[in-house]
Amino acid sequence: MEICGLVTQNKESVPLKSISVQVRVQDHVATVSSTLQYVNEEERPLEALFVFPLPADAAVCHFSAKIGEQEIVAEVQDKESARDQYDDAVSSGQQAFLLEESAESPDVFRLSVGCLSAGQNAAVTIIYITELAVQADHSLRFCLPAVLNPRYTPAGSGAGIVSEISSGCGAVPYTLTLSVHVSSPKPISKLESNCSLDPLVFLQSDHTQATVNLSPGHMFDKDFELFVFYQDTHQPSAIVEAGVTTAPPGSLMRDPVVMISLYPEFPEDVKKSLATRGEFVFVIDRSGSMGSMMHYGKGAKMRIESAKDTLLLLLKSLPMGCYFNIYGFGSHFESFFPQSVVYNQETMDQALKRVKEMKSDMGGTEILTPLKHIYSQRCHPDHPRQLFVFTDGEVGNTKEVLDLVKSHAHSHRCFSFGIGEGASAALITGMAREGSGHAQFITDTDRMQPKVMQSLRFALQPAVVNISVDWTLPDGLTVETLSPPINVLFQGQRTLIYAQLKGESSGGSEGTVTVKYSLKDQPVTNQLHFCLKPTEETGLSIHRLAARTLIRSLEQEKRSGAADVEGIRSRMVELSVQAGVSSVHTAFIAVNKDSRQTVKGPLQQRRVQTCDYSDFIHALAAPICGRSTINYCIDIDSLSLKAAQPVQPPASKFREYKQAKPKSLLGKLGQALSRNHDSKSFRHSRMMVEGCRASSARKEPQKDLLLELVSLQKASGCWDLDATLADVFGKTEDELTNQKPAQVDGSVWATLLALIWLYGCKIEQQVEWQFVAMKAASWIGSQKVGDLSQCVCAGNVLLGCQVTKETLGI
Numbered sequence: 001m002e003i004c005g006l007v008t009q010n011k012e013s014v015p016l017k018s019i020s021v022q023v024r025v026q027d028h029v030a031t032v033s034s035t036l037q038y039v040n041e042e043e044r045p046l047e048a049l050f051v052f053p054l055p056a057d058a059a060v061c062h063f064s065a066k067i068g069e070q071e072i073v074a075e076v077q078d079k080e081s082a083r084d085q086y087d088d089a090v091s092s093g094q095q096a097f098l099l100e101e102s103a104e105s106p107d108v109f110r111l112s113v114g115c116l117s118a119g120q121n122a123a124v125t126i127i128y129i130t131e132l133a134v135q136a137d138h139s140l141r142f143c144l145p146a147v148l149n150p151r152y153t154p155a156g157s158g159a160g161i162v163s164e165i166s167s168g169c170g171a172v173p174y175t176l177t178l179s180v181h182v183s184s185p186k187p188i189s190k191l192e193s194n195c196s197l198d199p200l201v202f203l204q205s206d207h208t209q210a211t212v213n214l215s216p217g218h219m220f221d222k223d224f225e226l227f228v229f230y231q232d233t234h235q236p237s238a239i240v241e242a243g244v245t246t247a248p249p250g251s252l253m254r255d256p257v258v259m260i261s262l263y264p265e266f267p268e269d270v271k272k273s274l275a276t277r278g279e280f281v282f283v284i285d286r287s288g289s290m291g292s293m294m295h296y297g298k299g300a301k302m303r304i305e306s307a308k309d310t311l312l313l314l315l316k317s318l319p320m321g322c323y324f325n326i327y328g329f330g331s332h333f334e335s336f337f338p339q340s341v342v343y344n345q346e347t348m349d350q351a352l353k354r355v356k357e358m359k360s361d362m363g364g365t366e367i368l369t370p371l372k373h374i375y376s377q378r379c380h381p382d383h384p385r386q387l388f389v390f391t392d393g394e395v396g397n398t399k400e401v402l403d404l405v406k407s408h409a410h411s412h413r414c415f416s417f418g419i420g421e422g423a424s425a426a427l428i429t430g431m432a433r434e435g436s437g438h439a440q441f442i443t444d445t446d447r448m449q450p451k452v453m454q455s456l457r458f459a460l461q462p463a464v465v466n467i468s469v470d471w472t473l474p475d476g477l478t479v480e481t482l483s484p485p486i487n488v489l490f491q492g493q494r495t496l497i498y499a500q501l502k503g504e505s506s507g508g509s510e511g512t513v514t515v516k517y518s519l520k521d522q523p524v525t526n527q528l529h530f531c532l533k534p535t536e537e538t539g540l541s542i543h544r545l546a547a548r549t550l551i552r553s554l555e556q557e558k559r560s561g562a563a564d565v566e567g568i569r570s571r572m573v574e575l576s577v578q579a580g581v582s583s584v585h586t587a588f589i590a591v592n593k594d595s596r597q598t599v600k601g602p603l604q605q606r607r608v609q610t611c612d613y614s615d616f617i618h619a620l621a622a623p624i625c626g627r628s629t630i631n632y633c634i635d636i637d638s639l640s641l642k643a644a645q646p647v648q649p650p651a652s653k654f655r656e657y658k659q660a661k662p663k664s665l666l667g668k669l670g671q672a673l674s675r676n677h678d679s680k681s682f683r684h685s686r687m688m689v690e691g692c693r694a695s696s697a698r699k700e701p702q703k704d705l706l707l708e709l710v711s712l713q714k715a716s717g718c719w720d721l722d723a724t725l726a727d728v729f730g731k732t733e734d735e736l737t738n739q740k741p742a743q744v745d746g747s748v749w750a751t752l753l754a755l756i757w758l759y760g761c762k763i764e765q766q767v768e769w770q771f772v773a774m775k776a777a778s779w780i781g782s783q784k785v786g787d788l789s790q791c792v793c794a795g796n797v798l799l800g801c802q803v804t805k806e807t808l809g810i
Contacts, residue, residue, distance in 0.1 A: 016036060016037070016038055017037045017038065017039055017175075018036075018037045018175045018176070018177070019034060019035070019036050019037075019175070019176045019177070020034070020035045020037075020176075020177050020178075021033070021034045021035075021144060021176070021177070021178040021179070022178075022179055022181075023142065023144075023178070023179070023180040023181070023226075024180075024181045024183075025132070025140075025142065025180065025181070025182040025183070025184075025228060026183055026184070026537065026538060026541070027183075027184045027185065027186075027237070027239075028131060028132045028134075028140050028261065028494070029129065029130070029131055029132070029538070029541055029542075029545070030129070030130050030131075030132055030142050031127065031128075031129050031539075031541060032058075032127065032128055032129075032130070032144070033062075033125060033126075033127045034125070034126050034127075035123055035124070035125045036050075036123070036124045036125075036126075037121065037122075037123050038113075038116075038121070038122045038123075038124065039119070039120070039121045039122075040116045040117065040118060040119060040120050040122075041119070042118055043118050044118050045115050045116060045117050045118060046115075046116055047090060047112070047113065047114050047115065047116075048112075048113045048116060049110060049111065049112055049113070050110065050111035050112075050113065050124070051108065051109070051110050051111075052108075052109055052110075052111070052145075053107055053108060053109075053145035054107055054108075054109055054128060054145065055107065055128075055130045055143065055145070055425050056105075056106050056107040056424070056425035056426035056429050056430065057130055057131060057425070057429065057548070057552075058107075058128040058129065058130040058548075059128060059129045059130070059544045059545055059547070059548035059579075059581040059582070060099070060101075060109070060126065060127070060128045060581060060582040060588075061127055061128060061129060061540075061544050061579075061580050061581050061582075062074075062125070062126070062127035062580070063097070063099045063111075063124075063125070063126055063127075063588040063590070064124075064125045064590065065095075065097045065113075065122055065123065065124050065125070065590055065592075066122070066123040066124075066125070067095060067120065067121070067122055067592060068120075068121070070592065072095075072097065072590040072591070072592050073590065074097060074099065074588035074589055074590035075580075075588070075589060075590070076576055076577045076580055076581070076582070076586050076587070076588055076589075077577065077586060077587065077589050078573050078577075078585065078586060079100060079584075079585055079586055079587045082098060082100075082586070082587040082588070082589035083098065083100075083587065085589055085591065086098040086112060086114060086589055086591075089114060089115075089591045089593075090114035090115050093115060094114075094115060094591055094592060094593060095114060095115050095116065095117075095591070095592035096112075096114040096115065096589070096590065096591045096592070097111065097112065097113055097114070097124070097588075097589070097590040097591075098111070098112040098114075098587055098588070098589055099111045099112075099126070099582070099587060099588035099589075100112075100582075100587040100588075101582050101583065101584050101587075102584075103584050104396055104397065104398060104399060105396075105398040105399070105424060105426045105427070106426050106552075106584070107145075107424055107425045107426040108426075109582075111124065129541050129544055129545055130142075131496065131545065132228065133439075134234070134493060134494050135227065135450075135451070136440075136450040136451050136453070136454035136767060137227075137229075137450055137767075138229070138233050138234065139192070139227040139228060139229045140227070140228045140229075140230075141225060141226070141227055141441070142180075142225070142226040142227075142228065143223050143224070143225050143226075143425075143441070144178070144223065144224040144225075145223050145425075176214065176218055177213075177214065178213065178214035178218075178224065179211065179212075179213045179214075180211065180212050180213070180226060181209070181210075181211050182209065182210050182211070182212075182228055183208060183209045183210075183537075184208055184230055185208065185237075186208070186230040186231055186232050186233065186235075187206060187207040187208055187230065187231040187232075188202070188207050188208065188209075188210050188228070188229070188230060188231075189207075189229040189230060189231050190229045191210070191212055191226060191227065191228055191229070192226070192227040192229070193214075193224070193225060193226050193227065194222070194223075194224070194225045194443065195214060195215070195218055195224055195225075196214070196215035196217075196218065197212050197213070197214060197215055198212060198213045198214075198215055199212075200212045222443075223443065225443065234263045234492060234494070235263065236260075236261060236262050236263055236526075236528045237260075237261045237528075237530075238258055238259065238260050238261070238511075238513070238528060238530030238531075239258065239259045239535055239538060239542055240256055240257075240258045240501070240530070240531070240532055240533065240534045240535065241256060241257050241258075241259075241534055241535060241538050241540070241541070241542035241543060242256055242534035242536075243255050243256055243257070243543065244540070244543075247578065248578075250502070251578055252482075252500055252543065252546065252547060252550070252575065252578065252579065253540075253543055253547075253578050253579055255500050255501055255502055256500075256501040256532075256534055257482075257498060257499070257500055257501070257542050257543050257546045258479075258498070258499050258501060258511075258530070258542075259496060259497070259498055259542045259545070259546070260496065260497040260498075260499070260513050260528065260530070261494055261495075261496055262494065262495045262496075262497065262513075262515060262526065262528065263492060263493070263494055263495075264464075264489045264490070264491060264492075264493075264495065264515070264517075264524075264526055265491070265492075265526060266461075266491045266519060266524065267519070267522065267524065277319075277321070277322060277382055277383050277384075278319075278322045278323070278383050278384055278385075278386055278459070278460070279322065279323040279324065279325075279340050279379065279380050279383045279384070279385045279386065280314075280318060280322060280323070280324045280325075280386050280388065280459070281324070281325050281326075281327065281340065281374055281385060281386070281387050281388070282311060282314065282324070282325070282326045282327070282388045282390070283326075283327045283329065283367075283370060283371070283374070283387060283388065283389045283390065283391075284307055284311070284326065284327065284328050284329070284358065284390050285303075285307070285329060285330075285365060285367070285390055285391035285392060285419070286304065286328040286329060286330050286358060286359065286360055286361065286362040287329075287330040287331075287360065287362055287363060287364055287365040287392075288330070288360055288361075288362075288363060288364075289303075289360070289365065289392050290302070290303045290304040290307065290360035290391075290392055290419070291303070291304060291359075291360035292392070292420060293420070294306050294419070294420045294442075294443060302360070303360070303392055303419045303420045304358065304359065304360040306419060306420075306442060307358075307390045307417075307419055308355050308356070308358055309449075309707065310390065310417070310442070310449075310452050311326070311355050312352070312355065312707065312710065312711060313449055313452055313453065313707075313710060313768070314388065314452060314456060315348055315351060315352060315355070316348075316710050316711070316713050316772055317453070317456055317771035317772055317775070318343050318348075318715075319343070319460075319775070320343060320344065320715060320716060320717075320775075321342065321343065322342075322343045322383065323340040323341065323342060323343065323380055323383050324340060324341065324343050324347075324351070325337050325339065325340040325341065326351055326354070326355070327370050327374065328358060328362060329362065329365075329366060329367060329369070329370040330361075330362020330363040330364055330365065330366065331362060331363030331364045331366055332362065332363070332366070332369075333362075333366070333369060333370035333373065336350070336351055336354050339377060340377075340380065343715060344715055345714055345715040345716065347715075348715040352711075365391065365392075365395050367389075367391060367395055367401055368397060368400060368401055368404065371401065371404055371405070372404065374387065374412075375404070375408045375412065379411055384413070384463065385411065385412045385413070386412070386413050386414075386415065386437075386459045387412055387413065387414045387415065387435065387437070388415050388416075388417070388455070388459075389414060389415070389416045389417065389431060390417045390419055391416075391417075391418070391419065391423070391427070391428075392418070392419045392420045392423050395424070395427060398424065398426050398427045398430065399559065401427065401430075401431065402427075402430040402431060402434050403434075403559055405430075405431050405434040405435045406434035406435070406556070408435075409434060409435050409436050409487070412435060413435055413436050413437045413459065413463075413488075414431050414432055414434070414435025414436070414437040415432060415435075415437040415438050415439075415440075415455045415458065415459055416428045416429075416431040416432045416435075416437065416438075416439045416440070417439075417440050417441075417442055417451075417452070417455070418439070418440070418441040418442065419442055420442075420443060423441060423443075425441075428440075428441065436487050436488040437455075437458070437459075437488070438454075438455050438458050438490060438493065440452070440454070440455055449706075449765070449767075449768035450765075450767045450768055452768075453767050453768050453770065453771065454767065456771065457770075457771075458490045458491075458493070460771075461490060461491060462519055462520045464488065464489040464490075464517045464518070464519055465517065465518050465519075466516075466517055466518045467485075467486045467487065467489060467515065467516070467517040468515070468516045468517070469481065469486065469497065469513065469514070469515055470513070470514045470516070471499070471511065471512070471513055471514075472511065472512040472513075472514070473501075473505075473508070473511045473512075473532075474505045474506050474507065474508025474509075474510075474511070474532075475505075475506040475508070476503050476504050476505050476506040477501055477502070477503045477504070477505050477508075477511075477532075478501075478502045478503050479499045479500070479501055479502070480499060480500045480502060481497065481498075481499045482498040482499055482500055482546050482549055482550045482553075483496065483497050483498045483499075483549055483553075484549075484553045484556075486515070489515075489517060497513070498542075498545065498546035498549050498550075499546075500546070501532075505532060508532070509531060509532055509533065510529055510530065510531060510532060511529070511530055511532055512527060512528065512529050512530070513527070513528050513530070514526070514527045514528075515527075540579075543579060544579050544580070544581050547575050547576070547578075547579035547581050548579075548581050550575060551572050551575055551576060551581070551583045554568050554571055554572050554575075555572065555583075555584060558572075569585055572584075572585050572586075573585050573586055705728050706762055706765060706768065706769065708724075708727075708728050709725075709728045709754060709757070709758070710769065710772055712724060712725055712728070713754070713772060713775070713776070716775070716779050717751070717772075717775030717776045717777075717778055717779035718747045718748075718750070718751045718776065718779045718780075719747065719750040719751050719753075719754050719776075720746070720747060720750060721733075721736060721737065721740070721746035721747065721749055721750040722750075725750055725753075725754070728757070729753065729757060729799060731798070735798070736749070736750070736753065736798070739794055739797075739798045740794075741790055741791045741794055743785065743786065743790075743791075744785055744788075744791055748780060748783055748785055748791075749791065749795075751776050751779060751780055752780065752788065752791055752792065752795055752808075752810075753795050753798070753799065754776060755773060755776050755777065755780075755803075755808045755810070756792065756795040756796060756799055756801050756803050756808070757799055757801070758772075758773055759773075759801070759803045759807055759808060760796070760799060760800075760801025760802065760803045761799070761801065773808075773809070774809070777808060777809040777810050780810045781810060788805060788810060789805055792804070792805045792808065
């Protein structure tokens with residue numbers, strides 16, 4: 001296994017001194033330039049590897065290395081040719097750099113650095129372009145991955161680069177500086193981040209340009225997330241970008257390319273009529289890695305606990321009469337019910353009881369097997385099957401999983417959730433894309449609920465069918481669509497179309513794109529008129545994103561069993577080389593031909609001092625227990641680990657500990673200690689571990705009152721009038737009972753109070769409880785209790801709110 005970062009061939013770290021990142025956001029496209037400064041502190045030349053994460057849909061378009069004052073810019077070549085050139089250069093003593101994409105997962109890259117001289121500095125610069133995803137709160141999310149989690153590789157999968165990855169340990173010994181420049185035709189409302197930022201500086205009086213910097217002192221131990229908020233967001237738009245006059249005639253890079261951003265608007269009556277039928281299958285990752293923390297900041301939860309909170313919200317929001325089931329998976333899988341069951345009070349209670357008992361105790365991450373089992377189950381007529389997959393996305397057979405999901409997209413929709421820092425974007429976004437669903441990344445609990453509810457709203461929307469895209473252009477112009485056919489549309493969610501414009505316009509300056517589809521047997525048409533004049537602000541970003549999109553489509557076609565495999569490969573290589581973007585069949589290669597030096601003997605592979613397992617446990621325990629030394633927390637000798645010697649855990653535990661991440665290792669140690677409870681020393685250490693847990697538990701945040709209220713709702717949508725409900729409102733049960741109007745019973749009164757409290761006290765979180773409220777209002781309506789105006793007034797007085805009956809929807 002390799003440590004994520006720059007390492008020698010002996011898997012030892014080459015010191016990374018600093019990272020400098022410049023991000024330029026133009027509307028919903030980000031161009032990211034990262035410069036990483038390394039130094040060889042060895043006494044002889046060395047060869048090193050750098051394994052690192054990038055967004056799955058990123059188009060890597062530049063790679064260069066600066067040695068001293070000399071900069072070497074890489075070029076894209078066929079991967080096999082580039083590898084041969086790299087090997088020849090290194091063996092002859094030349095400095096060489098090779099950047100290649102993983103064949104198993106497109107969000108993992110490997111950089112080979114050949115013949116870095118003793119004491120020499122190397123500054124490596126990587127530039128990539130990526131689209132920013134729309135979030136439930138209408139922001140655009142940019143993520144700079146810092147964590148590349150170990151990917152679980154099923155036996156026999158033959159994973160390459162992915163299987164080499166390992167997480168590091170200890171403190172991060174380098175600095176990070178990051179600056180962001182945002183520009184858009186629409187005014188910028190605000191920027192938010194999971195990390196500390198300096199004050200936002202607007203560069204224009206109309207707030208269409210702004211800059212912000214990451215505050216000093218940030219330790220790059222988690223993903224950096226930035227959320228961009230624009231005014232008047234989600235308006236359809238088009239950007240036309242001019243080609244390169246020196247590119248071959250008729251090629252993608254020579255002709256103009258247009259990027260269309262569509263935000264479908266469904267008719268109002270359709271938007272209000274969410275489905276009441278469906279089969280909802282929740283697939284929960286219960287592998288060991290789900291015992292890790294969501295992030296490494298204050299107040300973080302374990303991933304499995306966040307998944308359980310998510311399940312609570314989903315189960316309470318399902319419509320009565322639908323079908324559902326819950327699967328847990330790891331090295332094996334199990335389901336709550338032999339087959340999907342009807343959603344009612346009894347089955348919901350059974351499911352919630354088992355959800356509370358769920359743990360991250362099922363070993364590895366074998367997601368392929370449970371998916372095959374689910375796809376083999378017979379679907380219920382008139383209840384379309386919707387999969388909700390929750391995982392930290394750490395698998396080595398990503399492409400095999402995506403192929404399976406795609407092959408069943410005709411009968412299943414797949415909504416995926418990446419849990420925690422470092423979840424594989426390739427797996428999460430890929431499953432949603434191939435399964436005609438939607439992907440969400442959940443890294444912080446205060447952003448979890450709206451994302452989950454957005455996906456449920458999408459799942460409850462009627463399926464869009466018979467989608468077609470038509471173009472109207474001036475005479476002389478034709479269009480070639482580069483994006484794959486659109487197979488899914490959601491209300492308010494962006495859909496991108498890339499297209500190549502060919503020929504010469506006869507004089508018209510405007511084009512039109514028309515999207516037609518059927519929704520609940522109603523024909524719907526969305527249309528966008530756009531200017532054909534190319535913009536001068538995007539460089540070649542749109543061309544490169546279009547090339548990446550086309551390359552991904554060709555790769556899928558190749559994997560799907562196309563006849564002309566070699567022809568498709570050649571087309572992918574040609575596109576990659578022409579556009580200067582990465583692909584699975586190409587690599588960036590740079591050789592410093594002026595750096596030739598005589599290499600006597602092999603390149604340096606002397607082991608560099610790295611942390612042993614006692615250091616690993618210390619790094620784990622210190623932040624959890626708040627102790628300055630490991631002796632207060634865990635007895636190292638109880639695991640037969642001698643700090644003064646090379647660490648060798650018990651053979652049966654070695655692989656488990658080695659694959660564990662720092663934040664999950666405490667749980668694994670506790671399990672190991674329990675399994676060896678006959679040993680006095682193990683019992684002593686177990687008490688220390690439990691003491692750490694108790695210390696941590698005392699610092700738990702206050703209960704989430706909204707989740708408390710949701711947990712009390714019945715499957716039908718009502719609440720019981722009892723002390724637990726009163727506690728949520730900050731009242732006693734007697735106070736609630738004494739104020740109950742005579743014409744309603746206890747459940748109607750309780751449900752009415754819950755609705756008033758939601759609208760009066762939690763309106764800013766409405767996206768999270770909208771389905772809970774819809775069920776409650778529907779249940780009250782079914783009780784036929786007549787005019788409730790007096791009850792609403794009494795409820796307002798009791799709870800100190802001012803909510804109208806019309807607002808409640810009853």
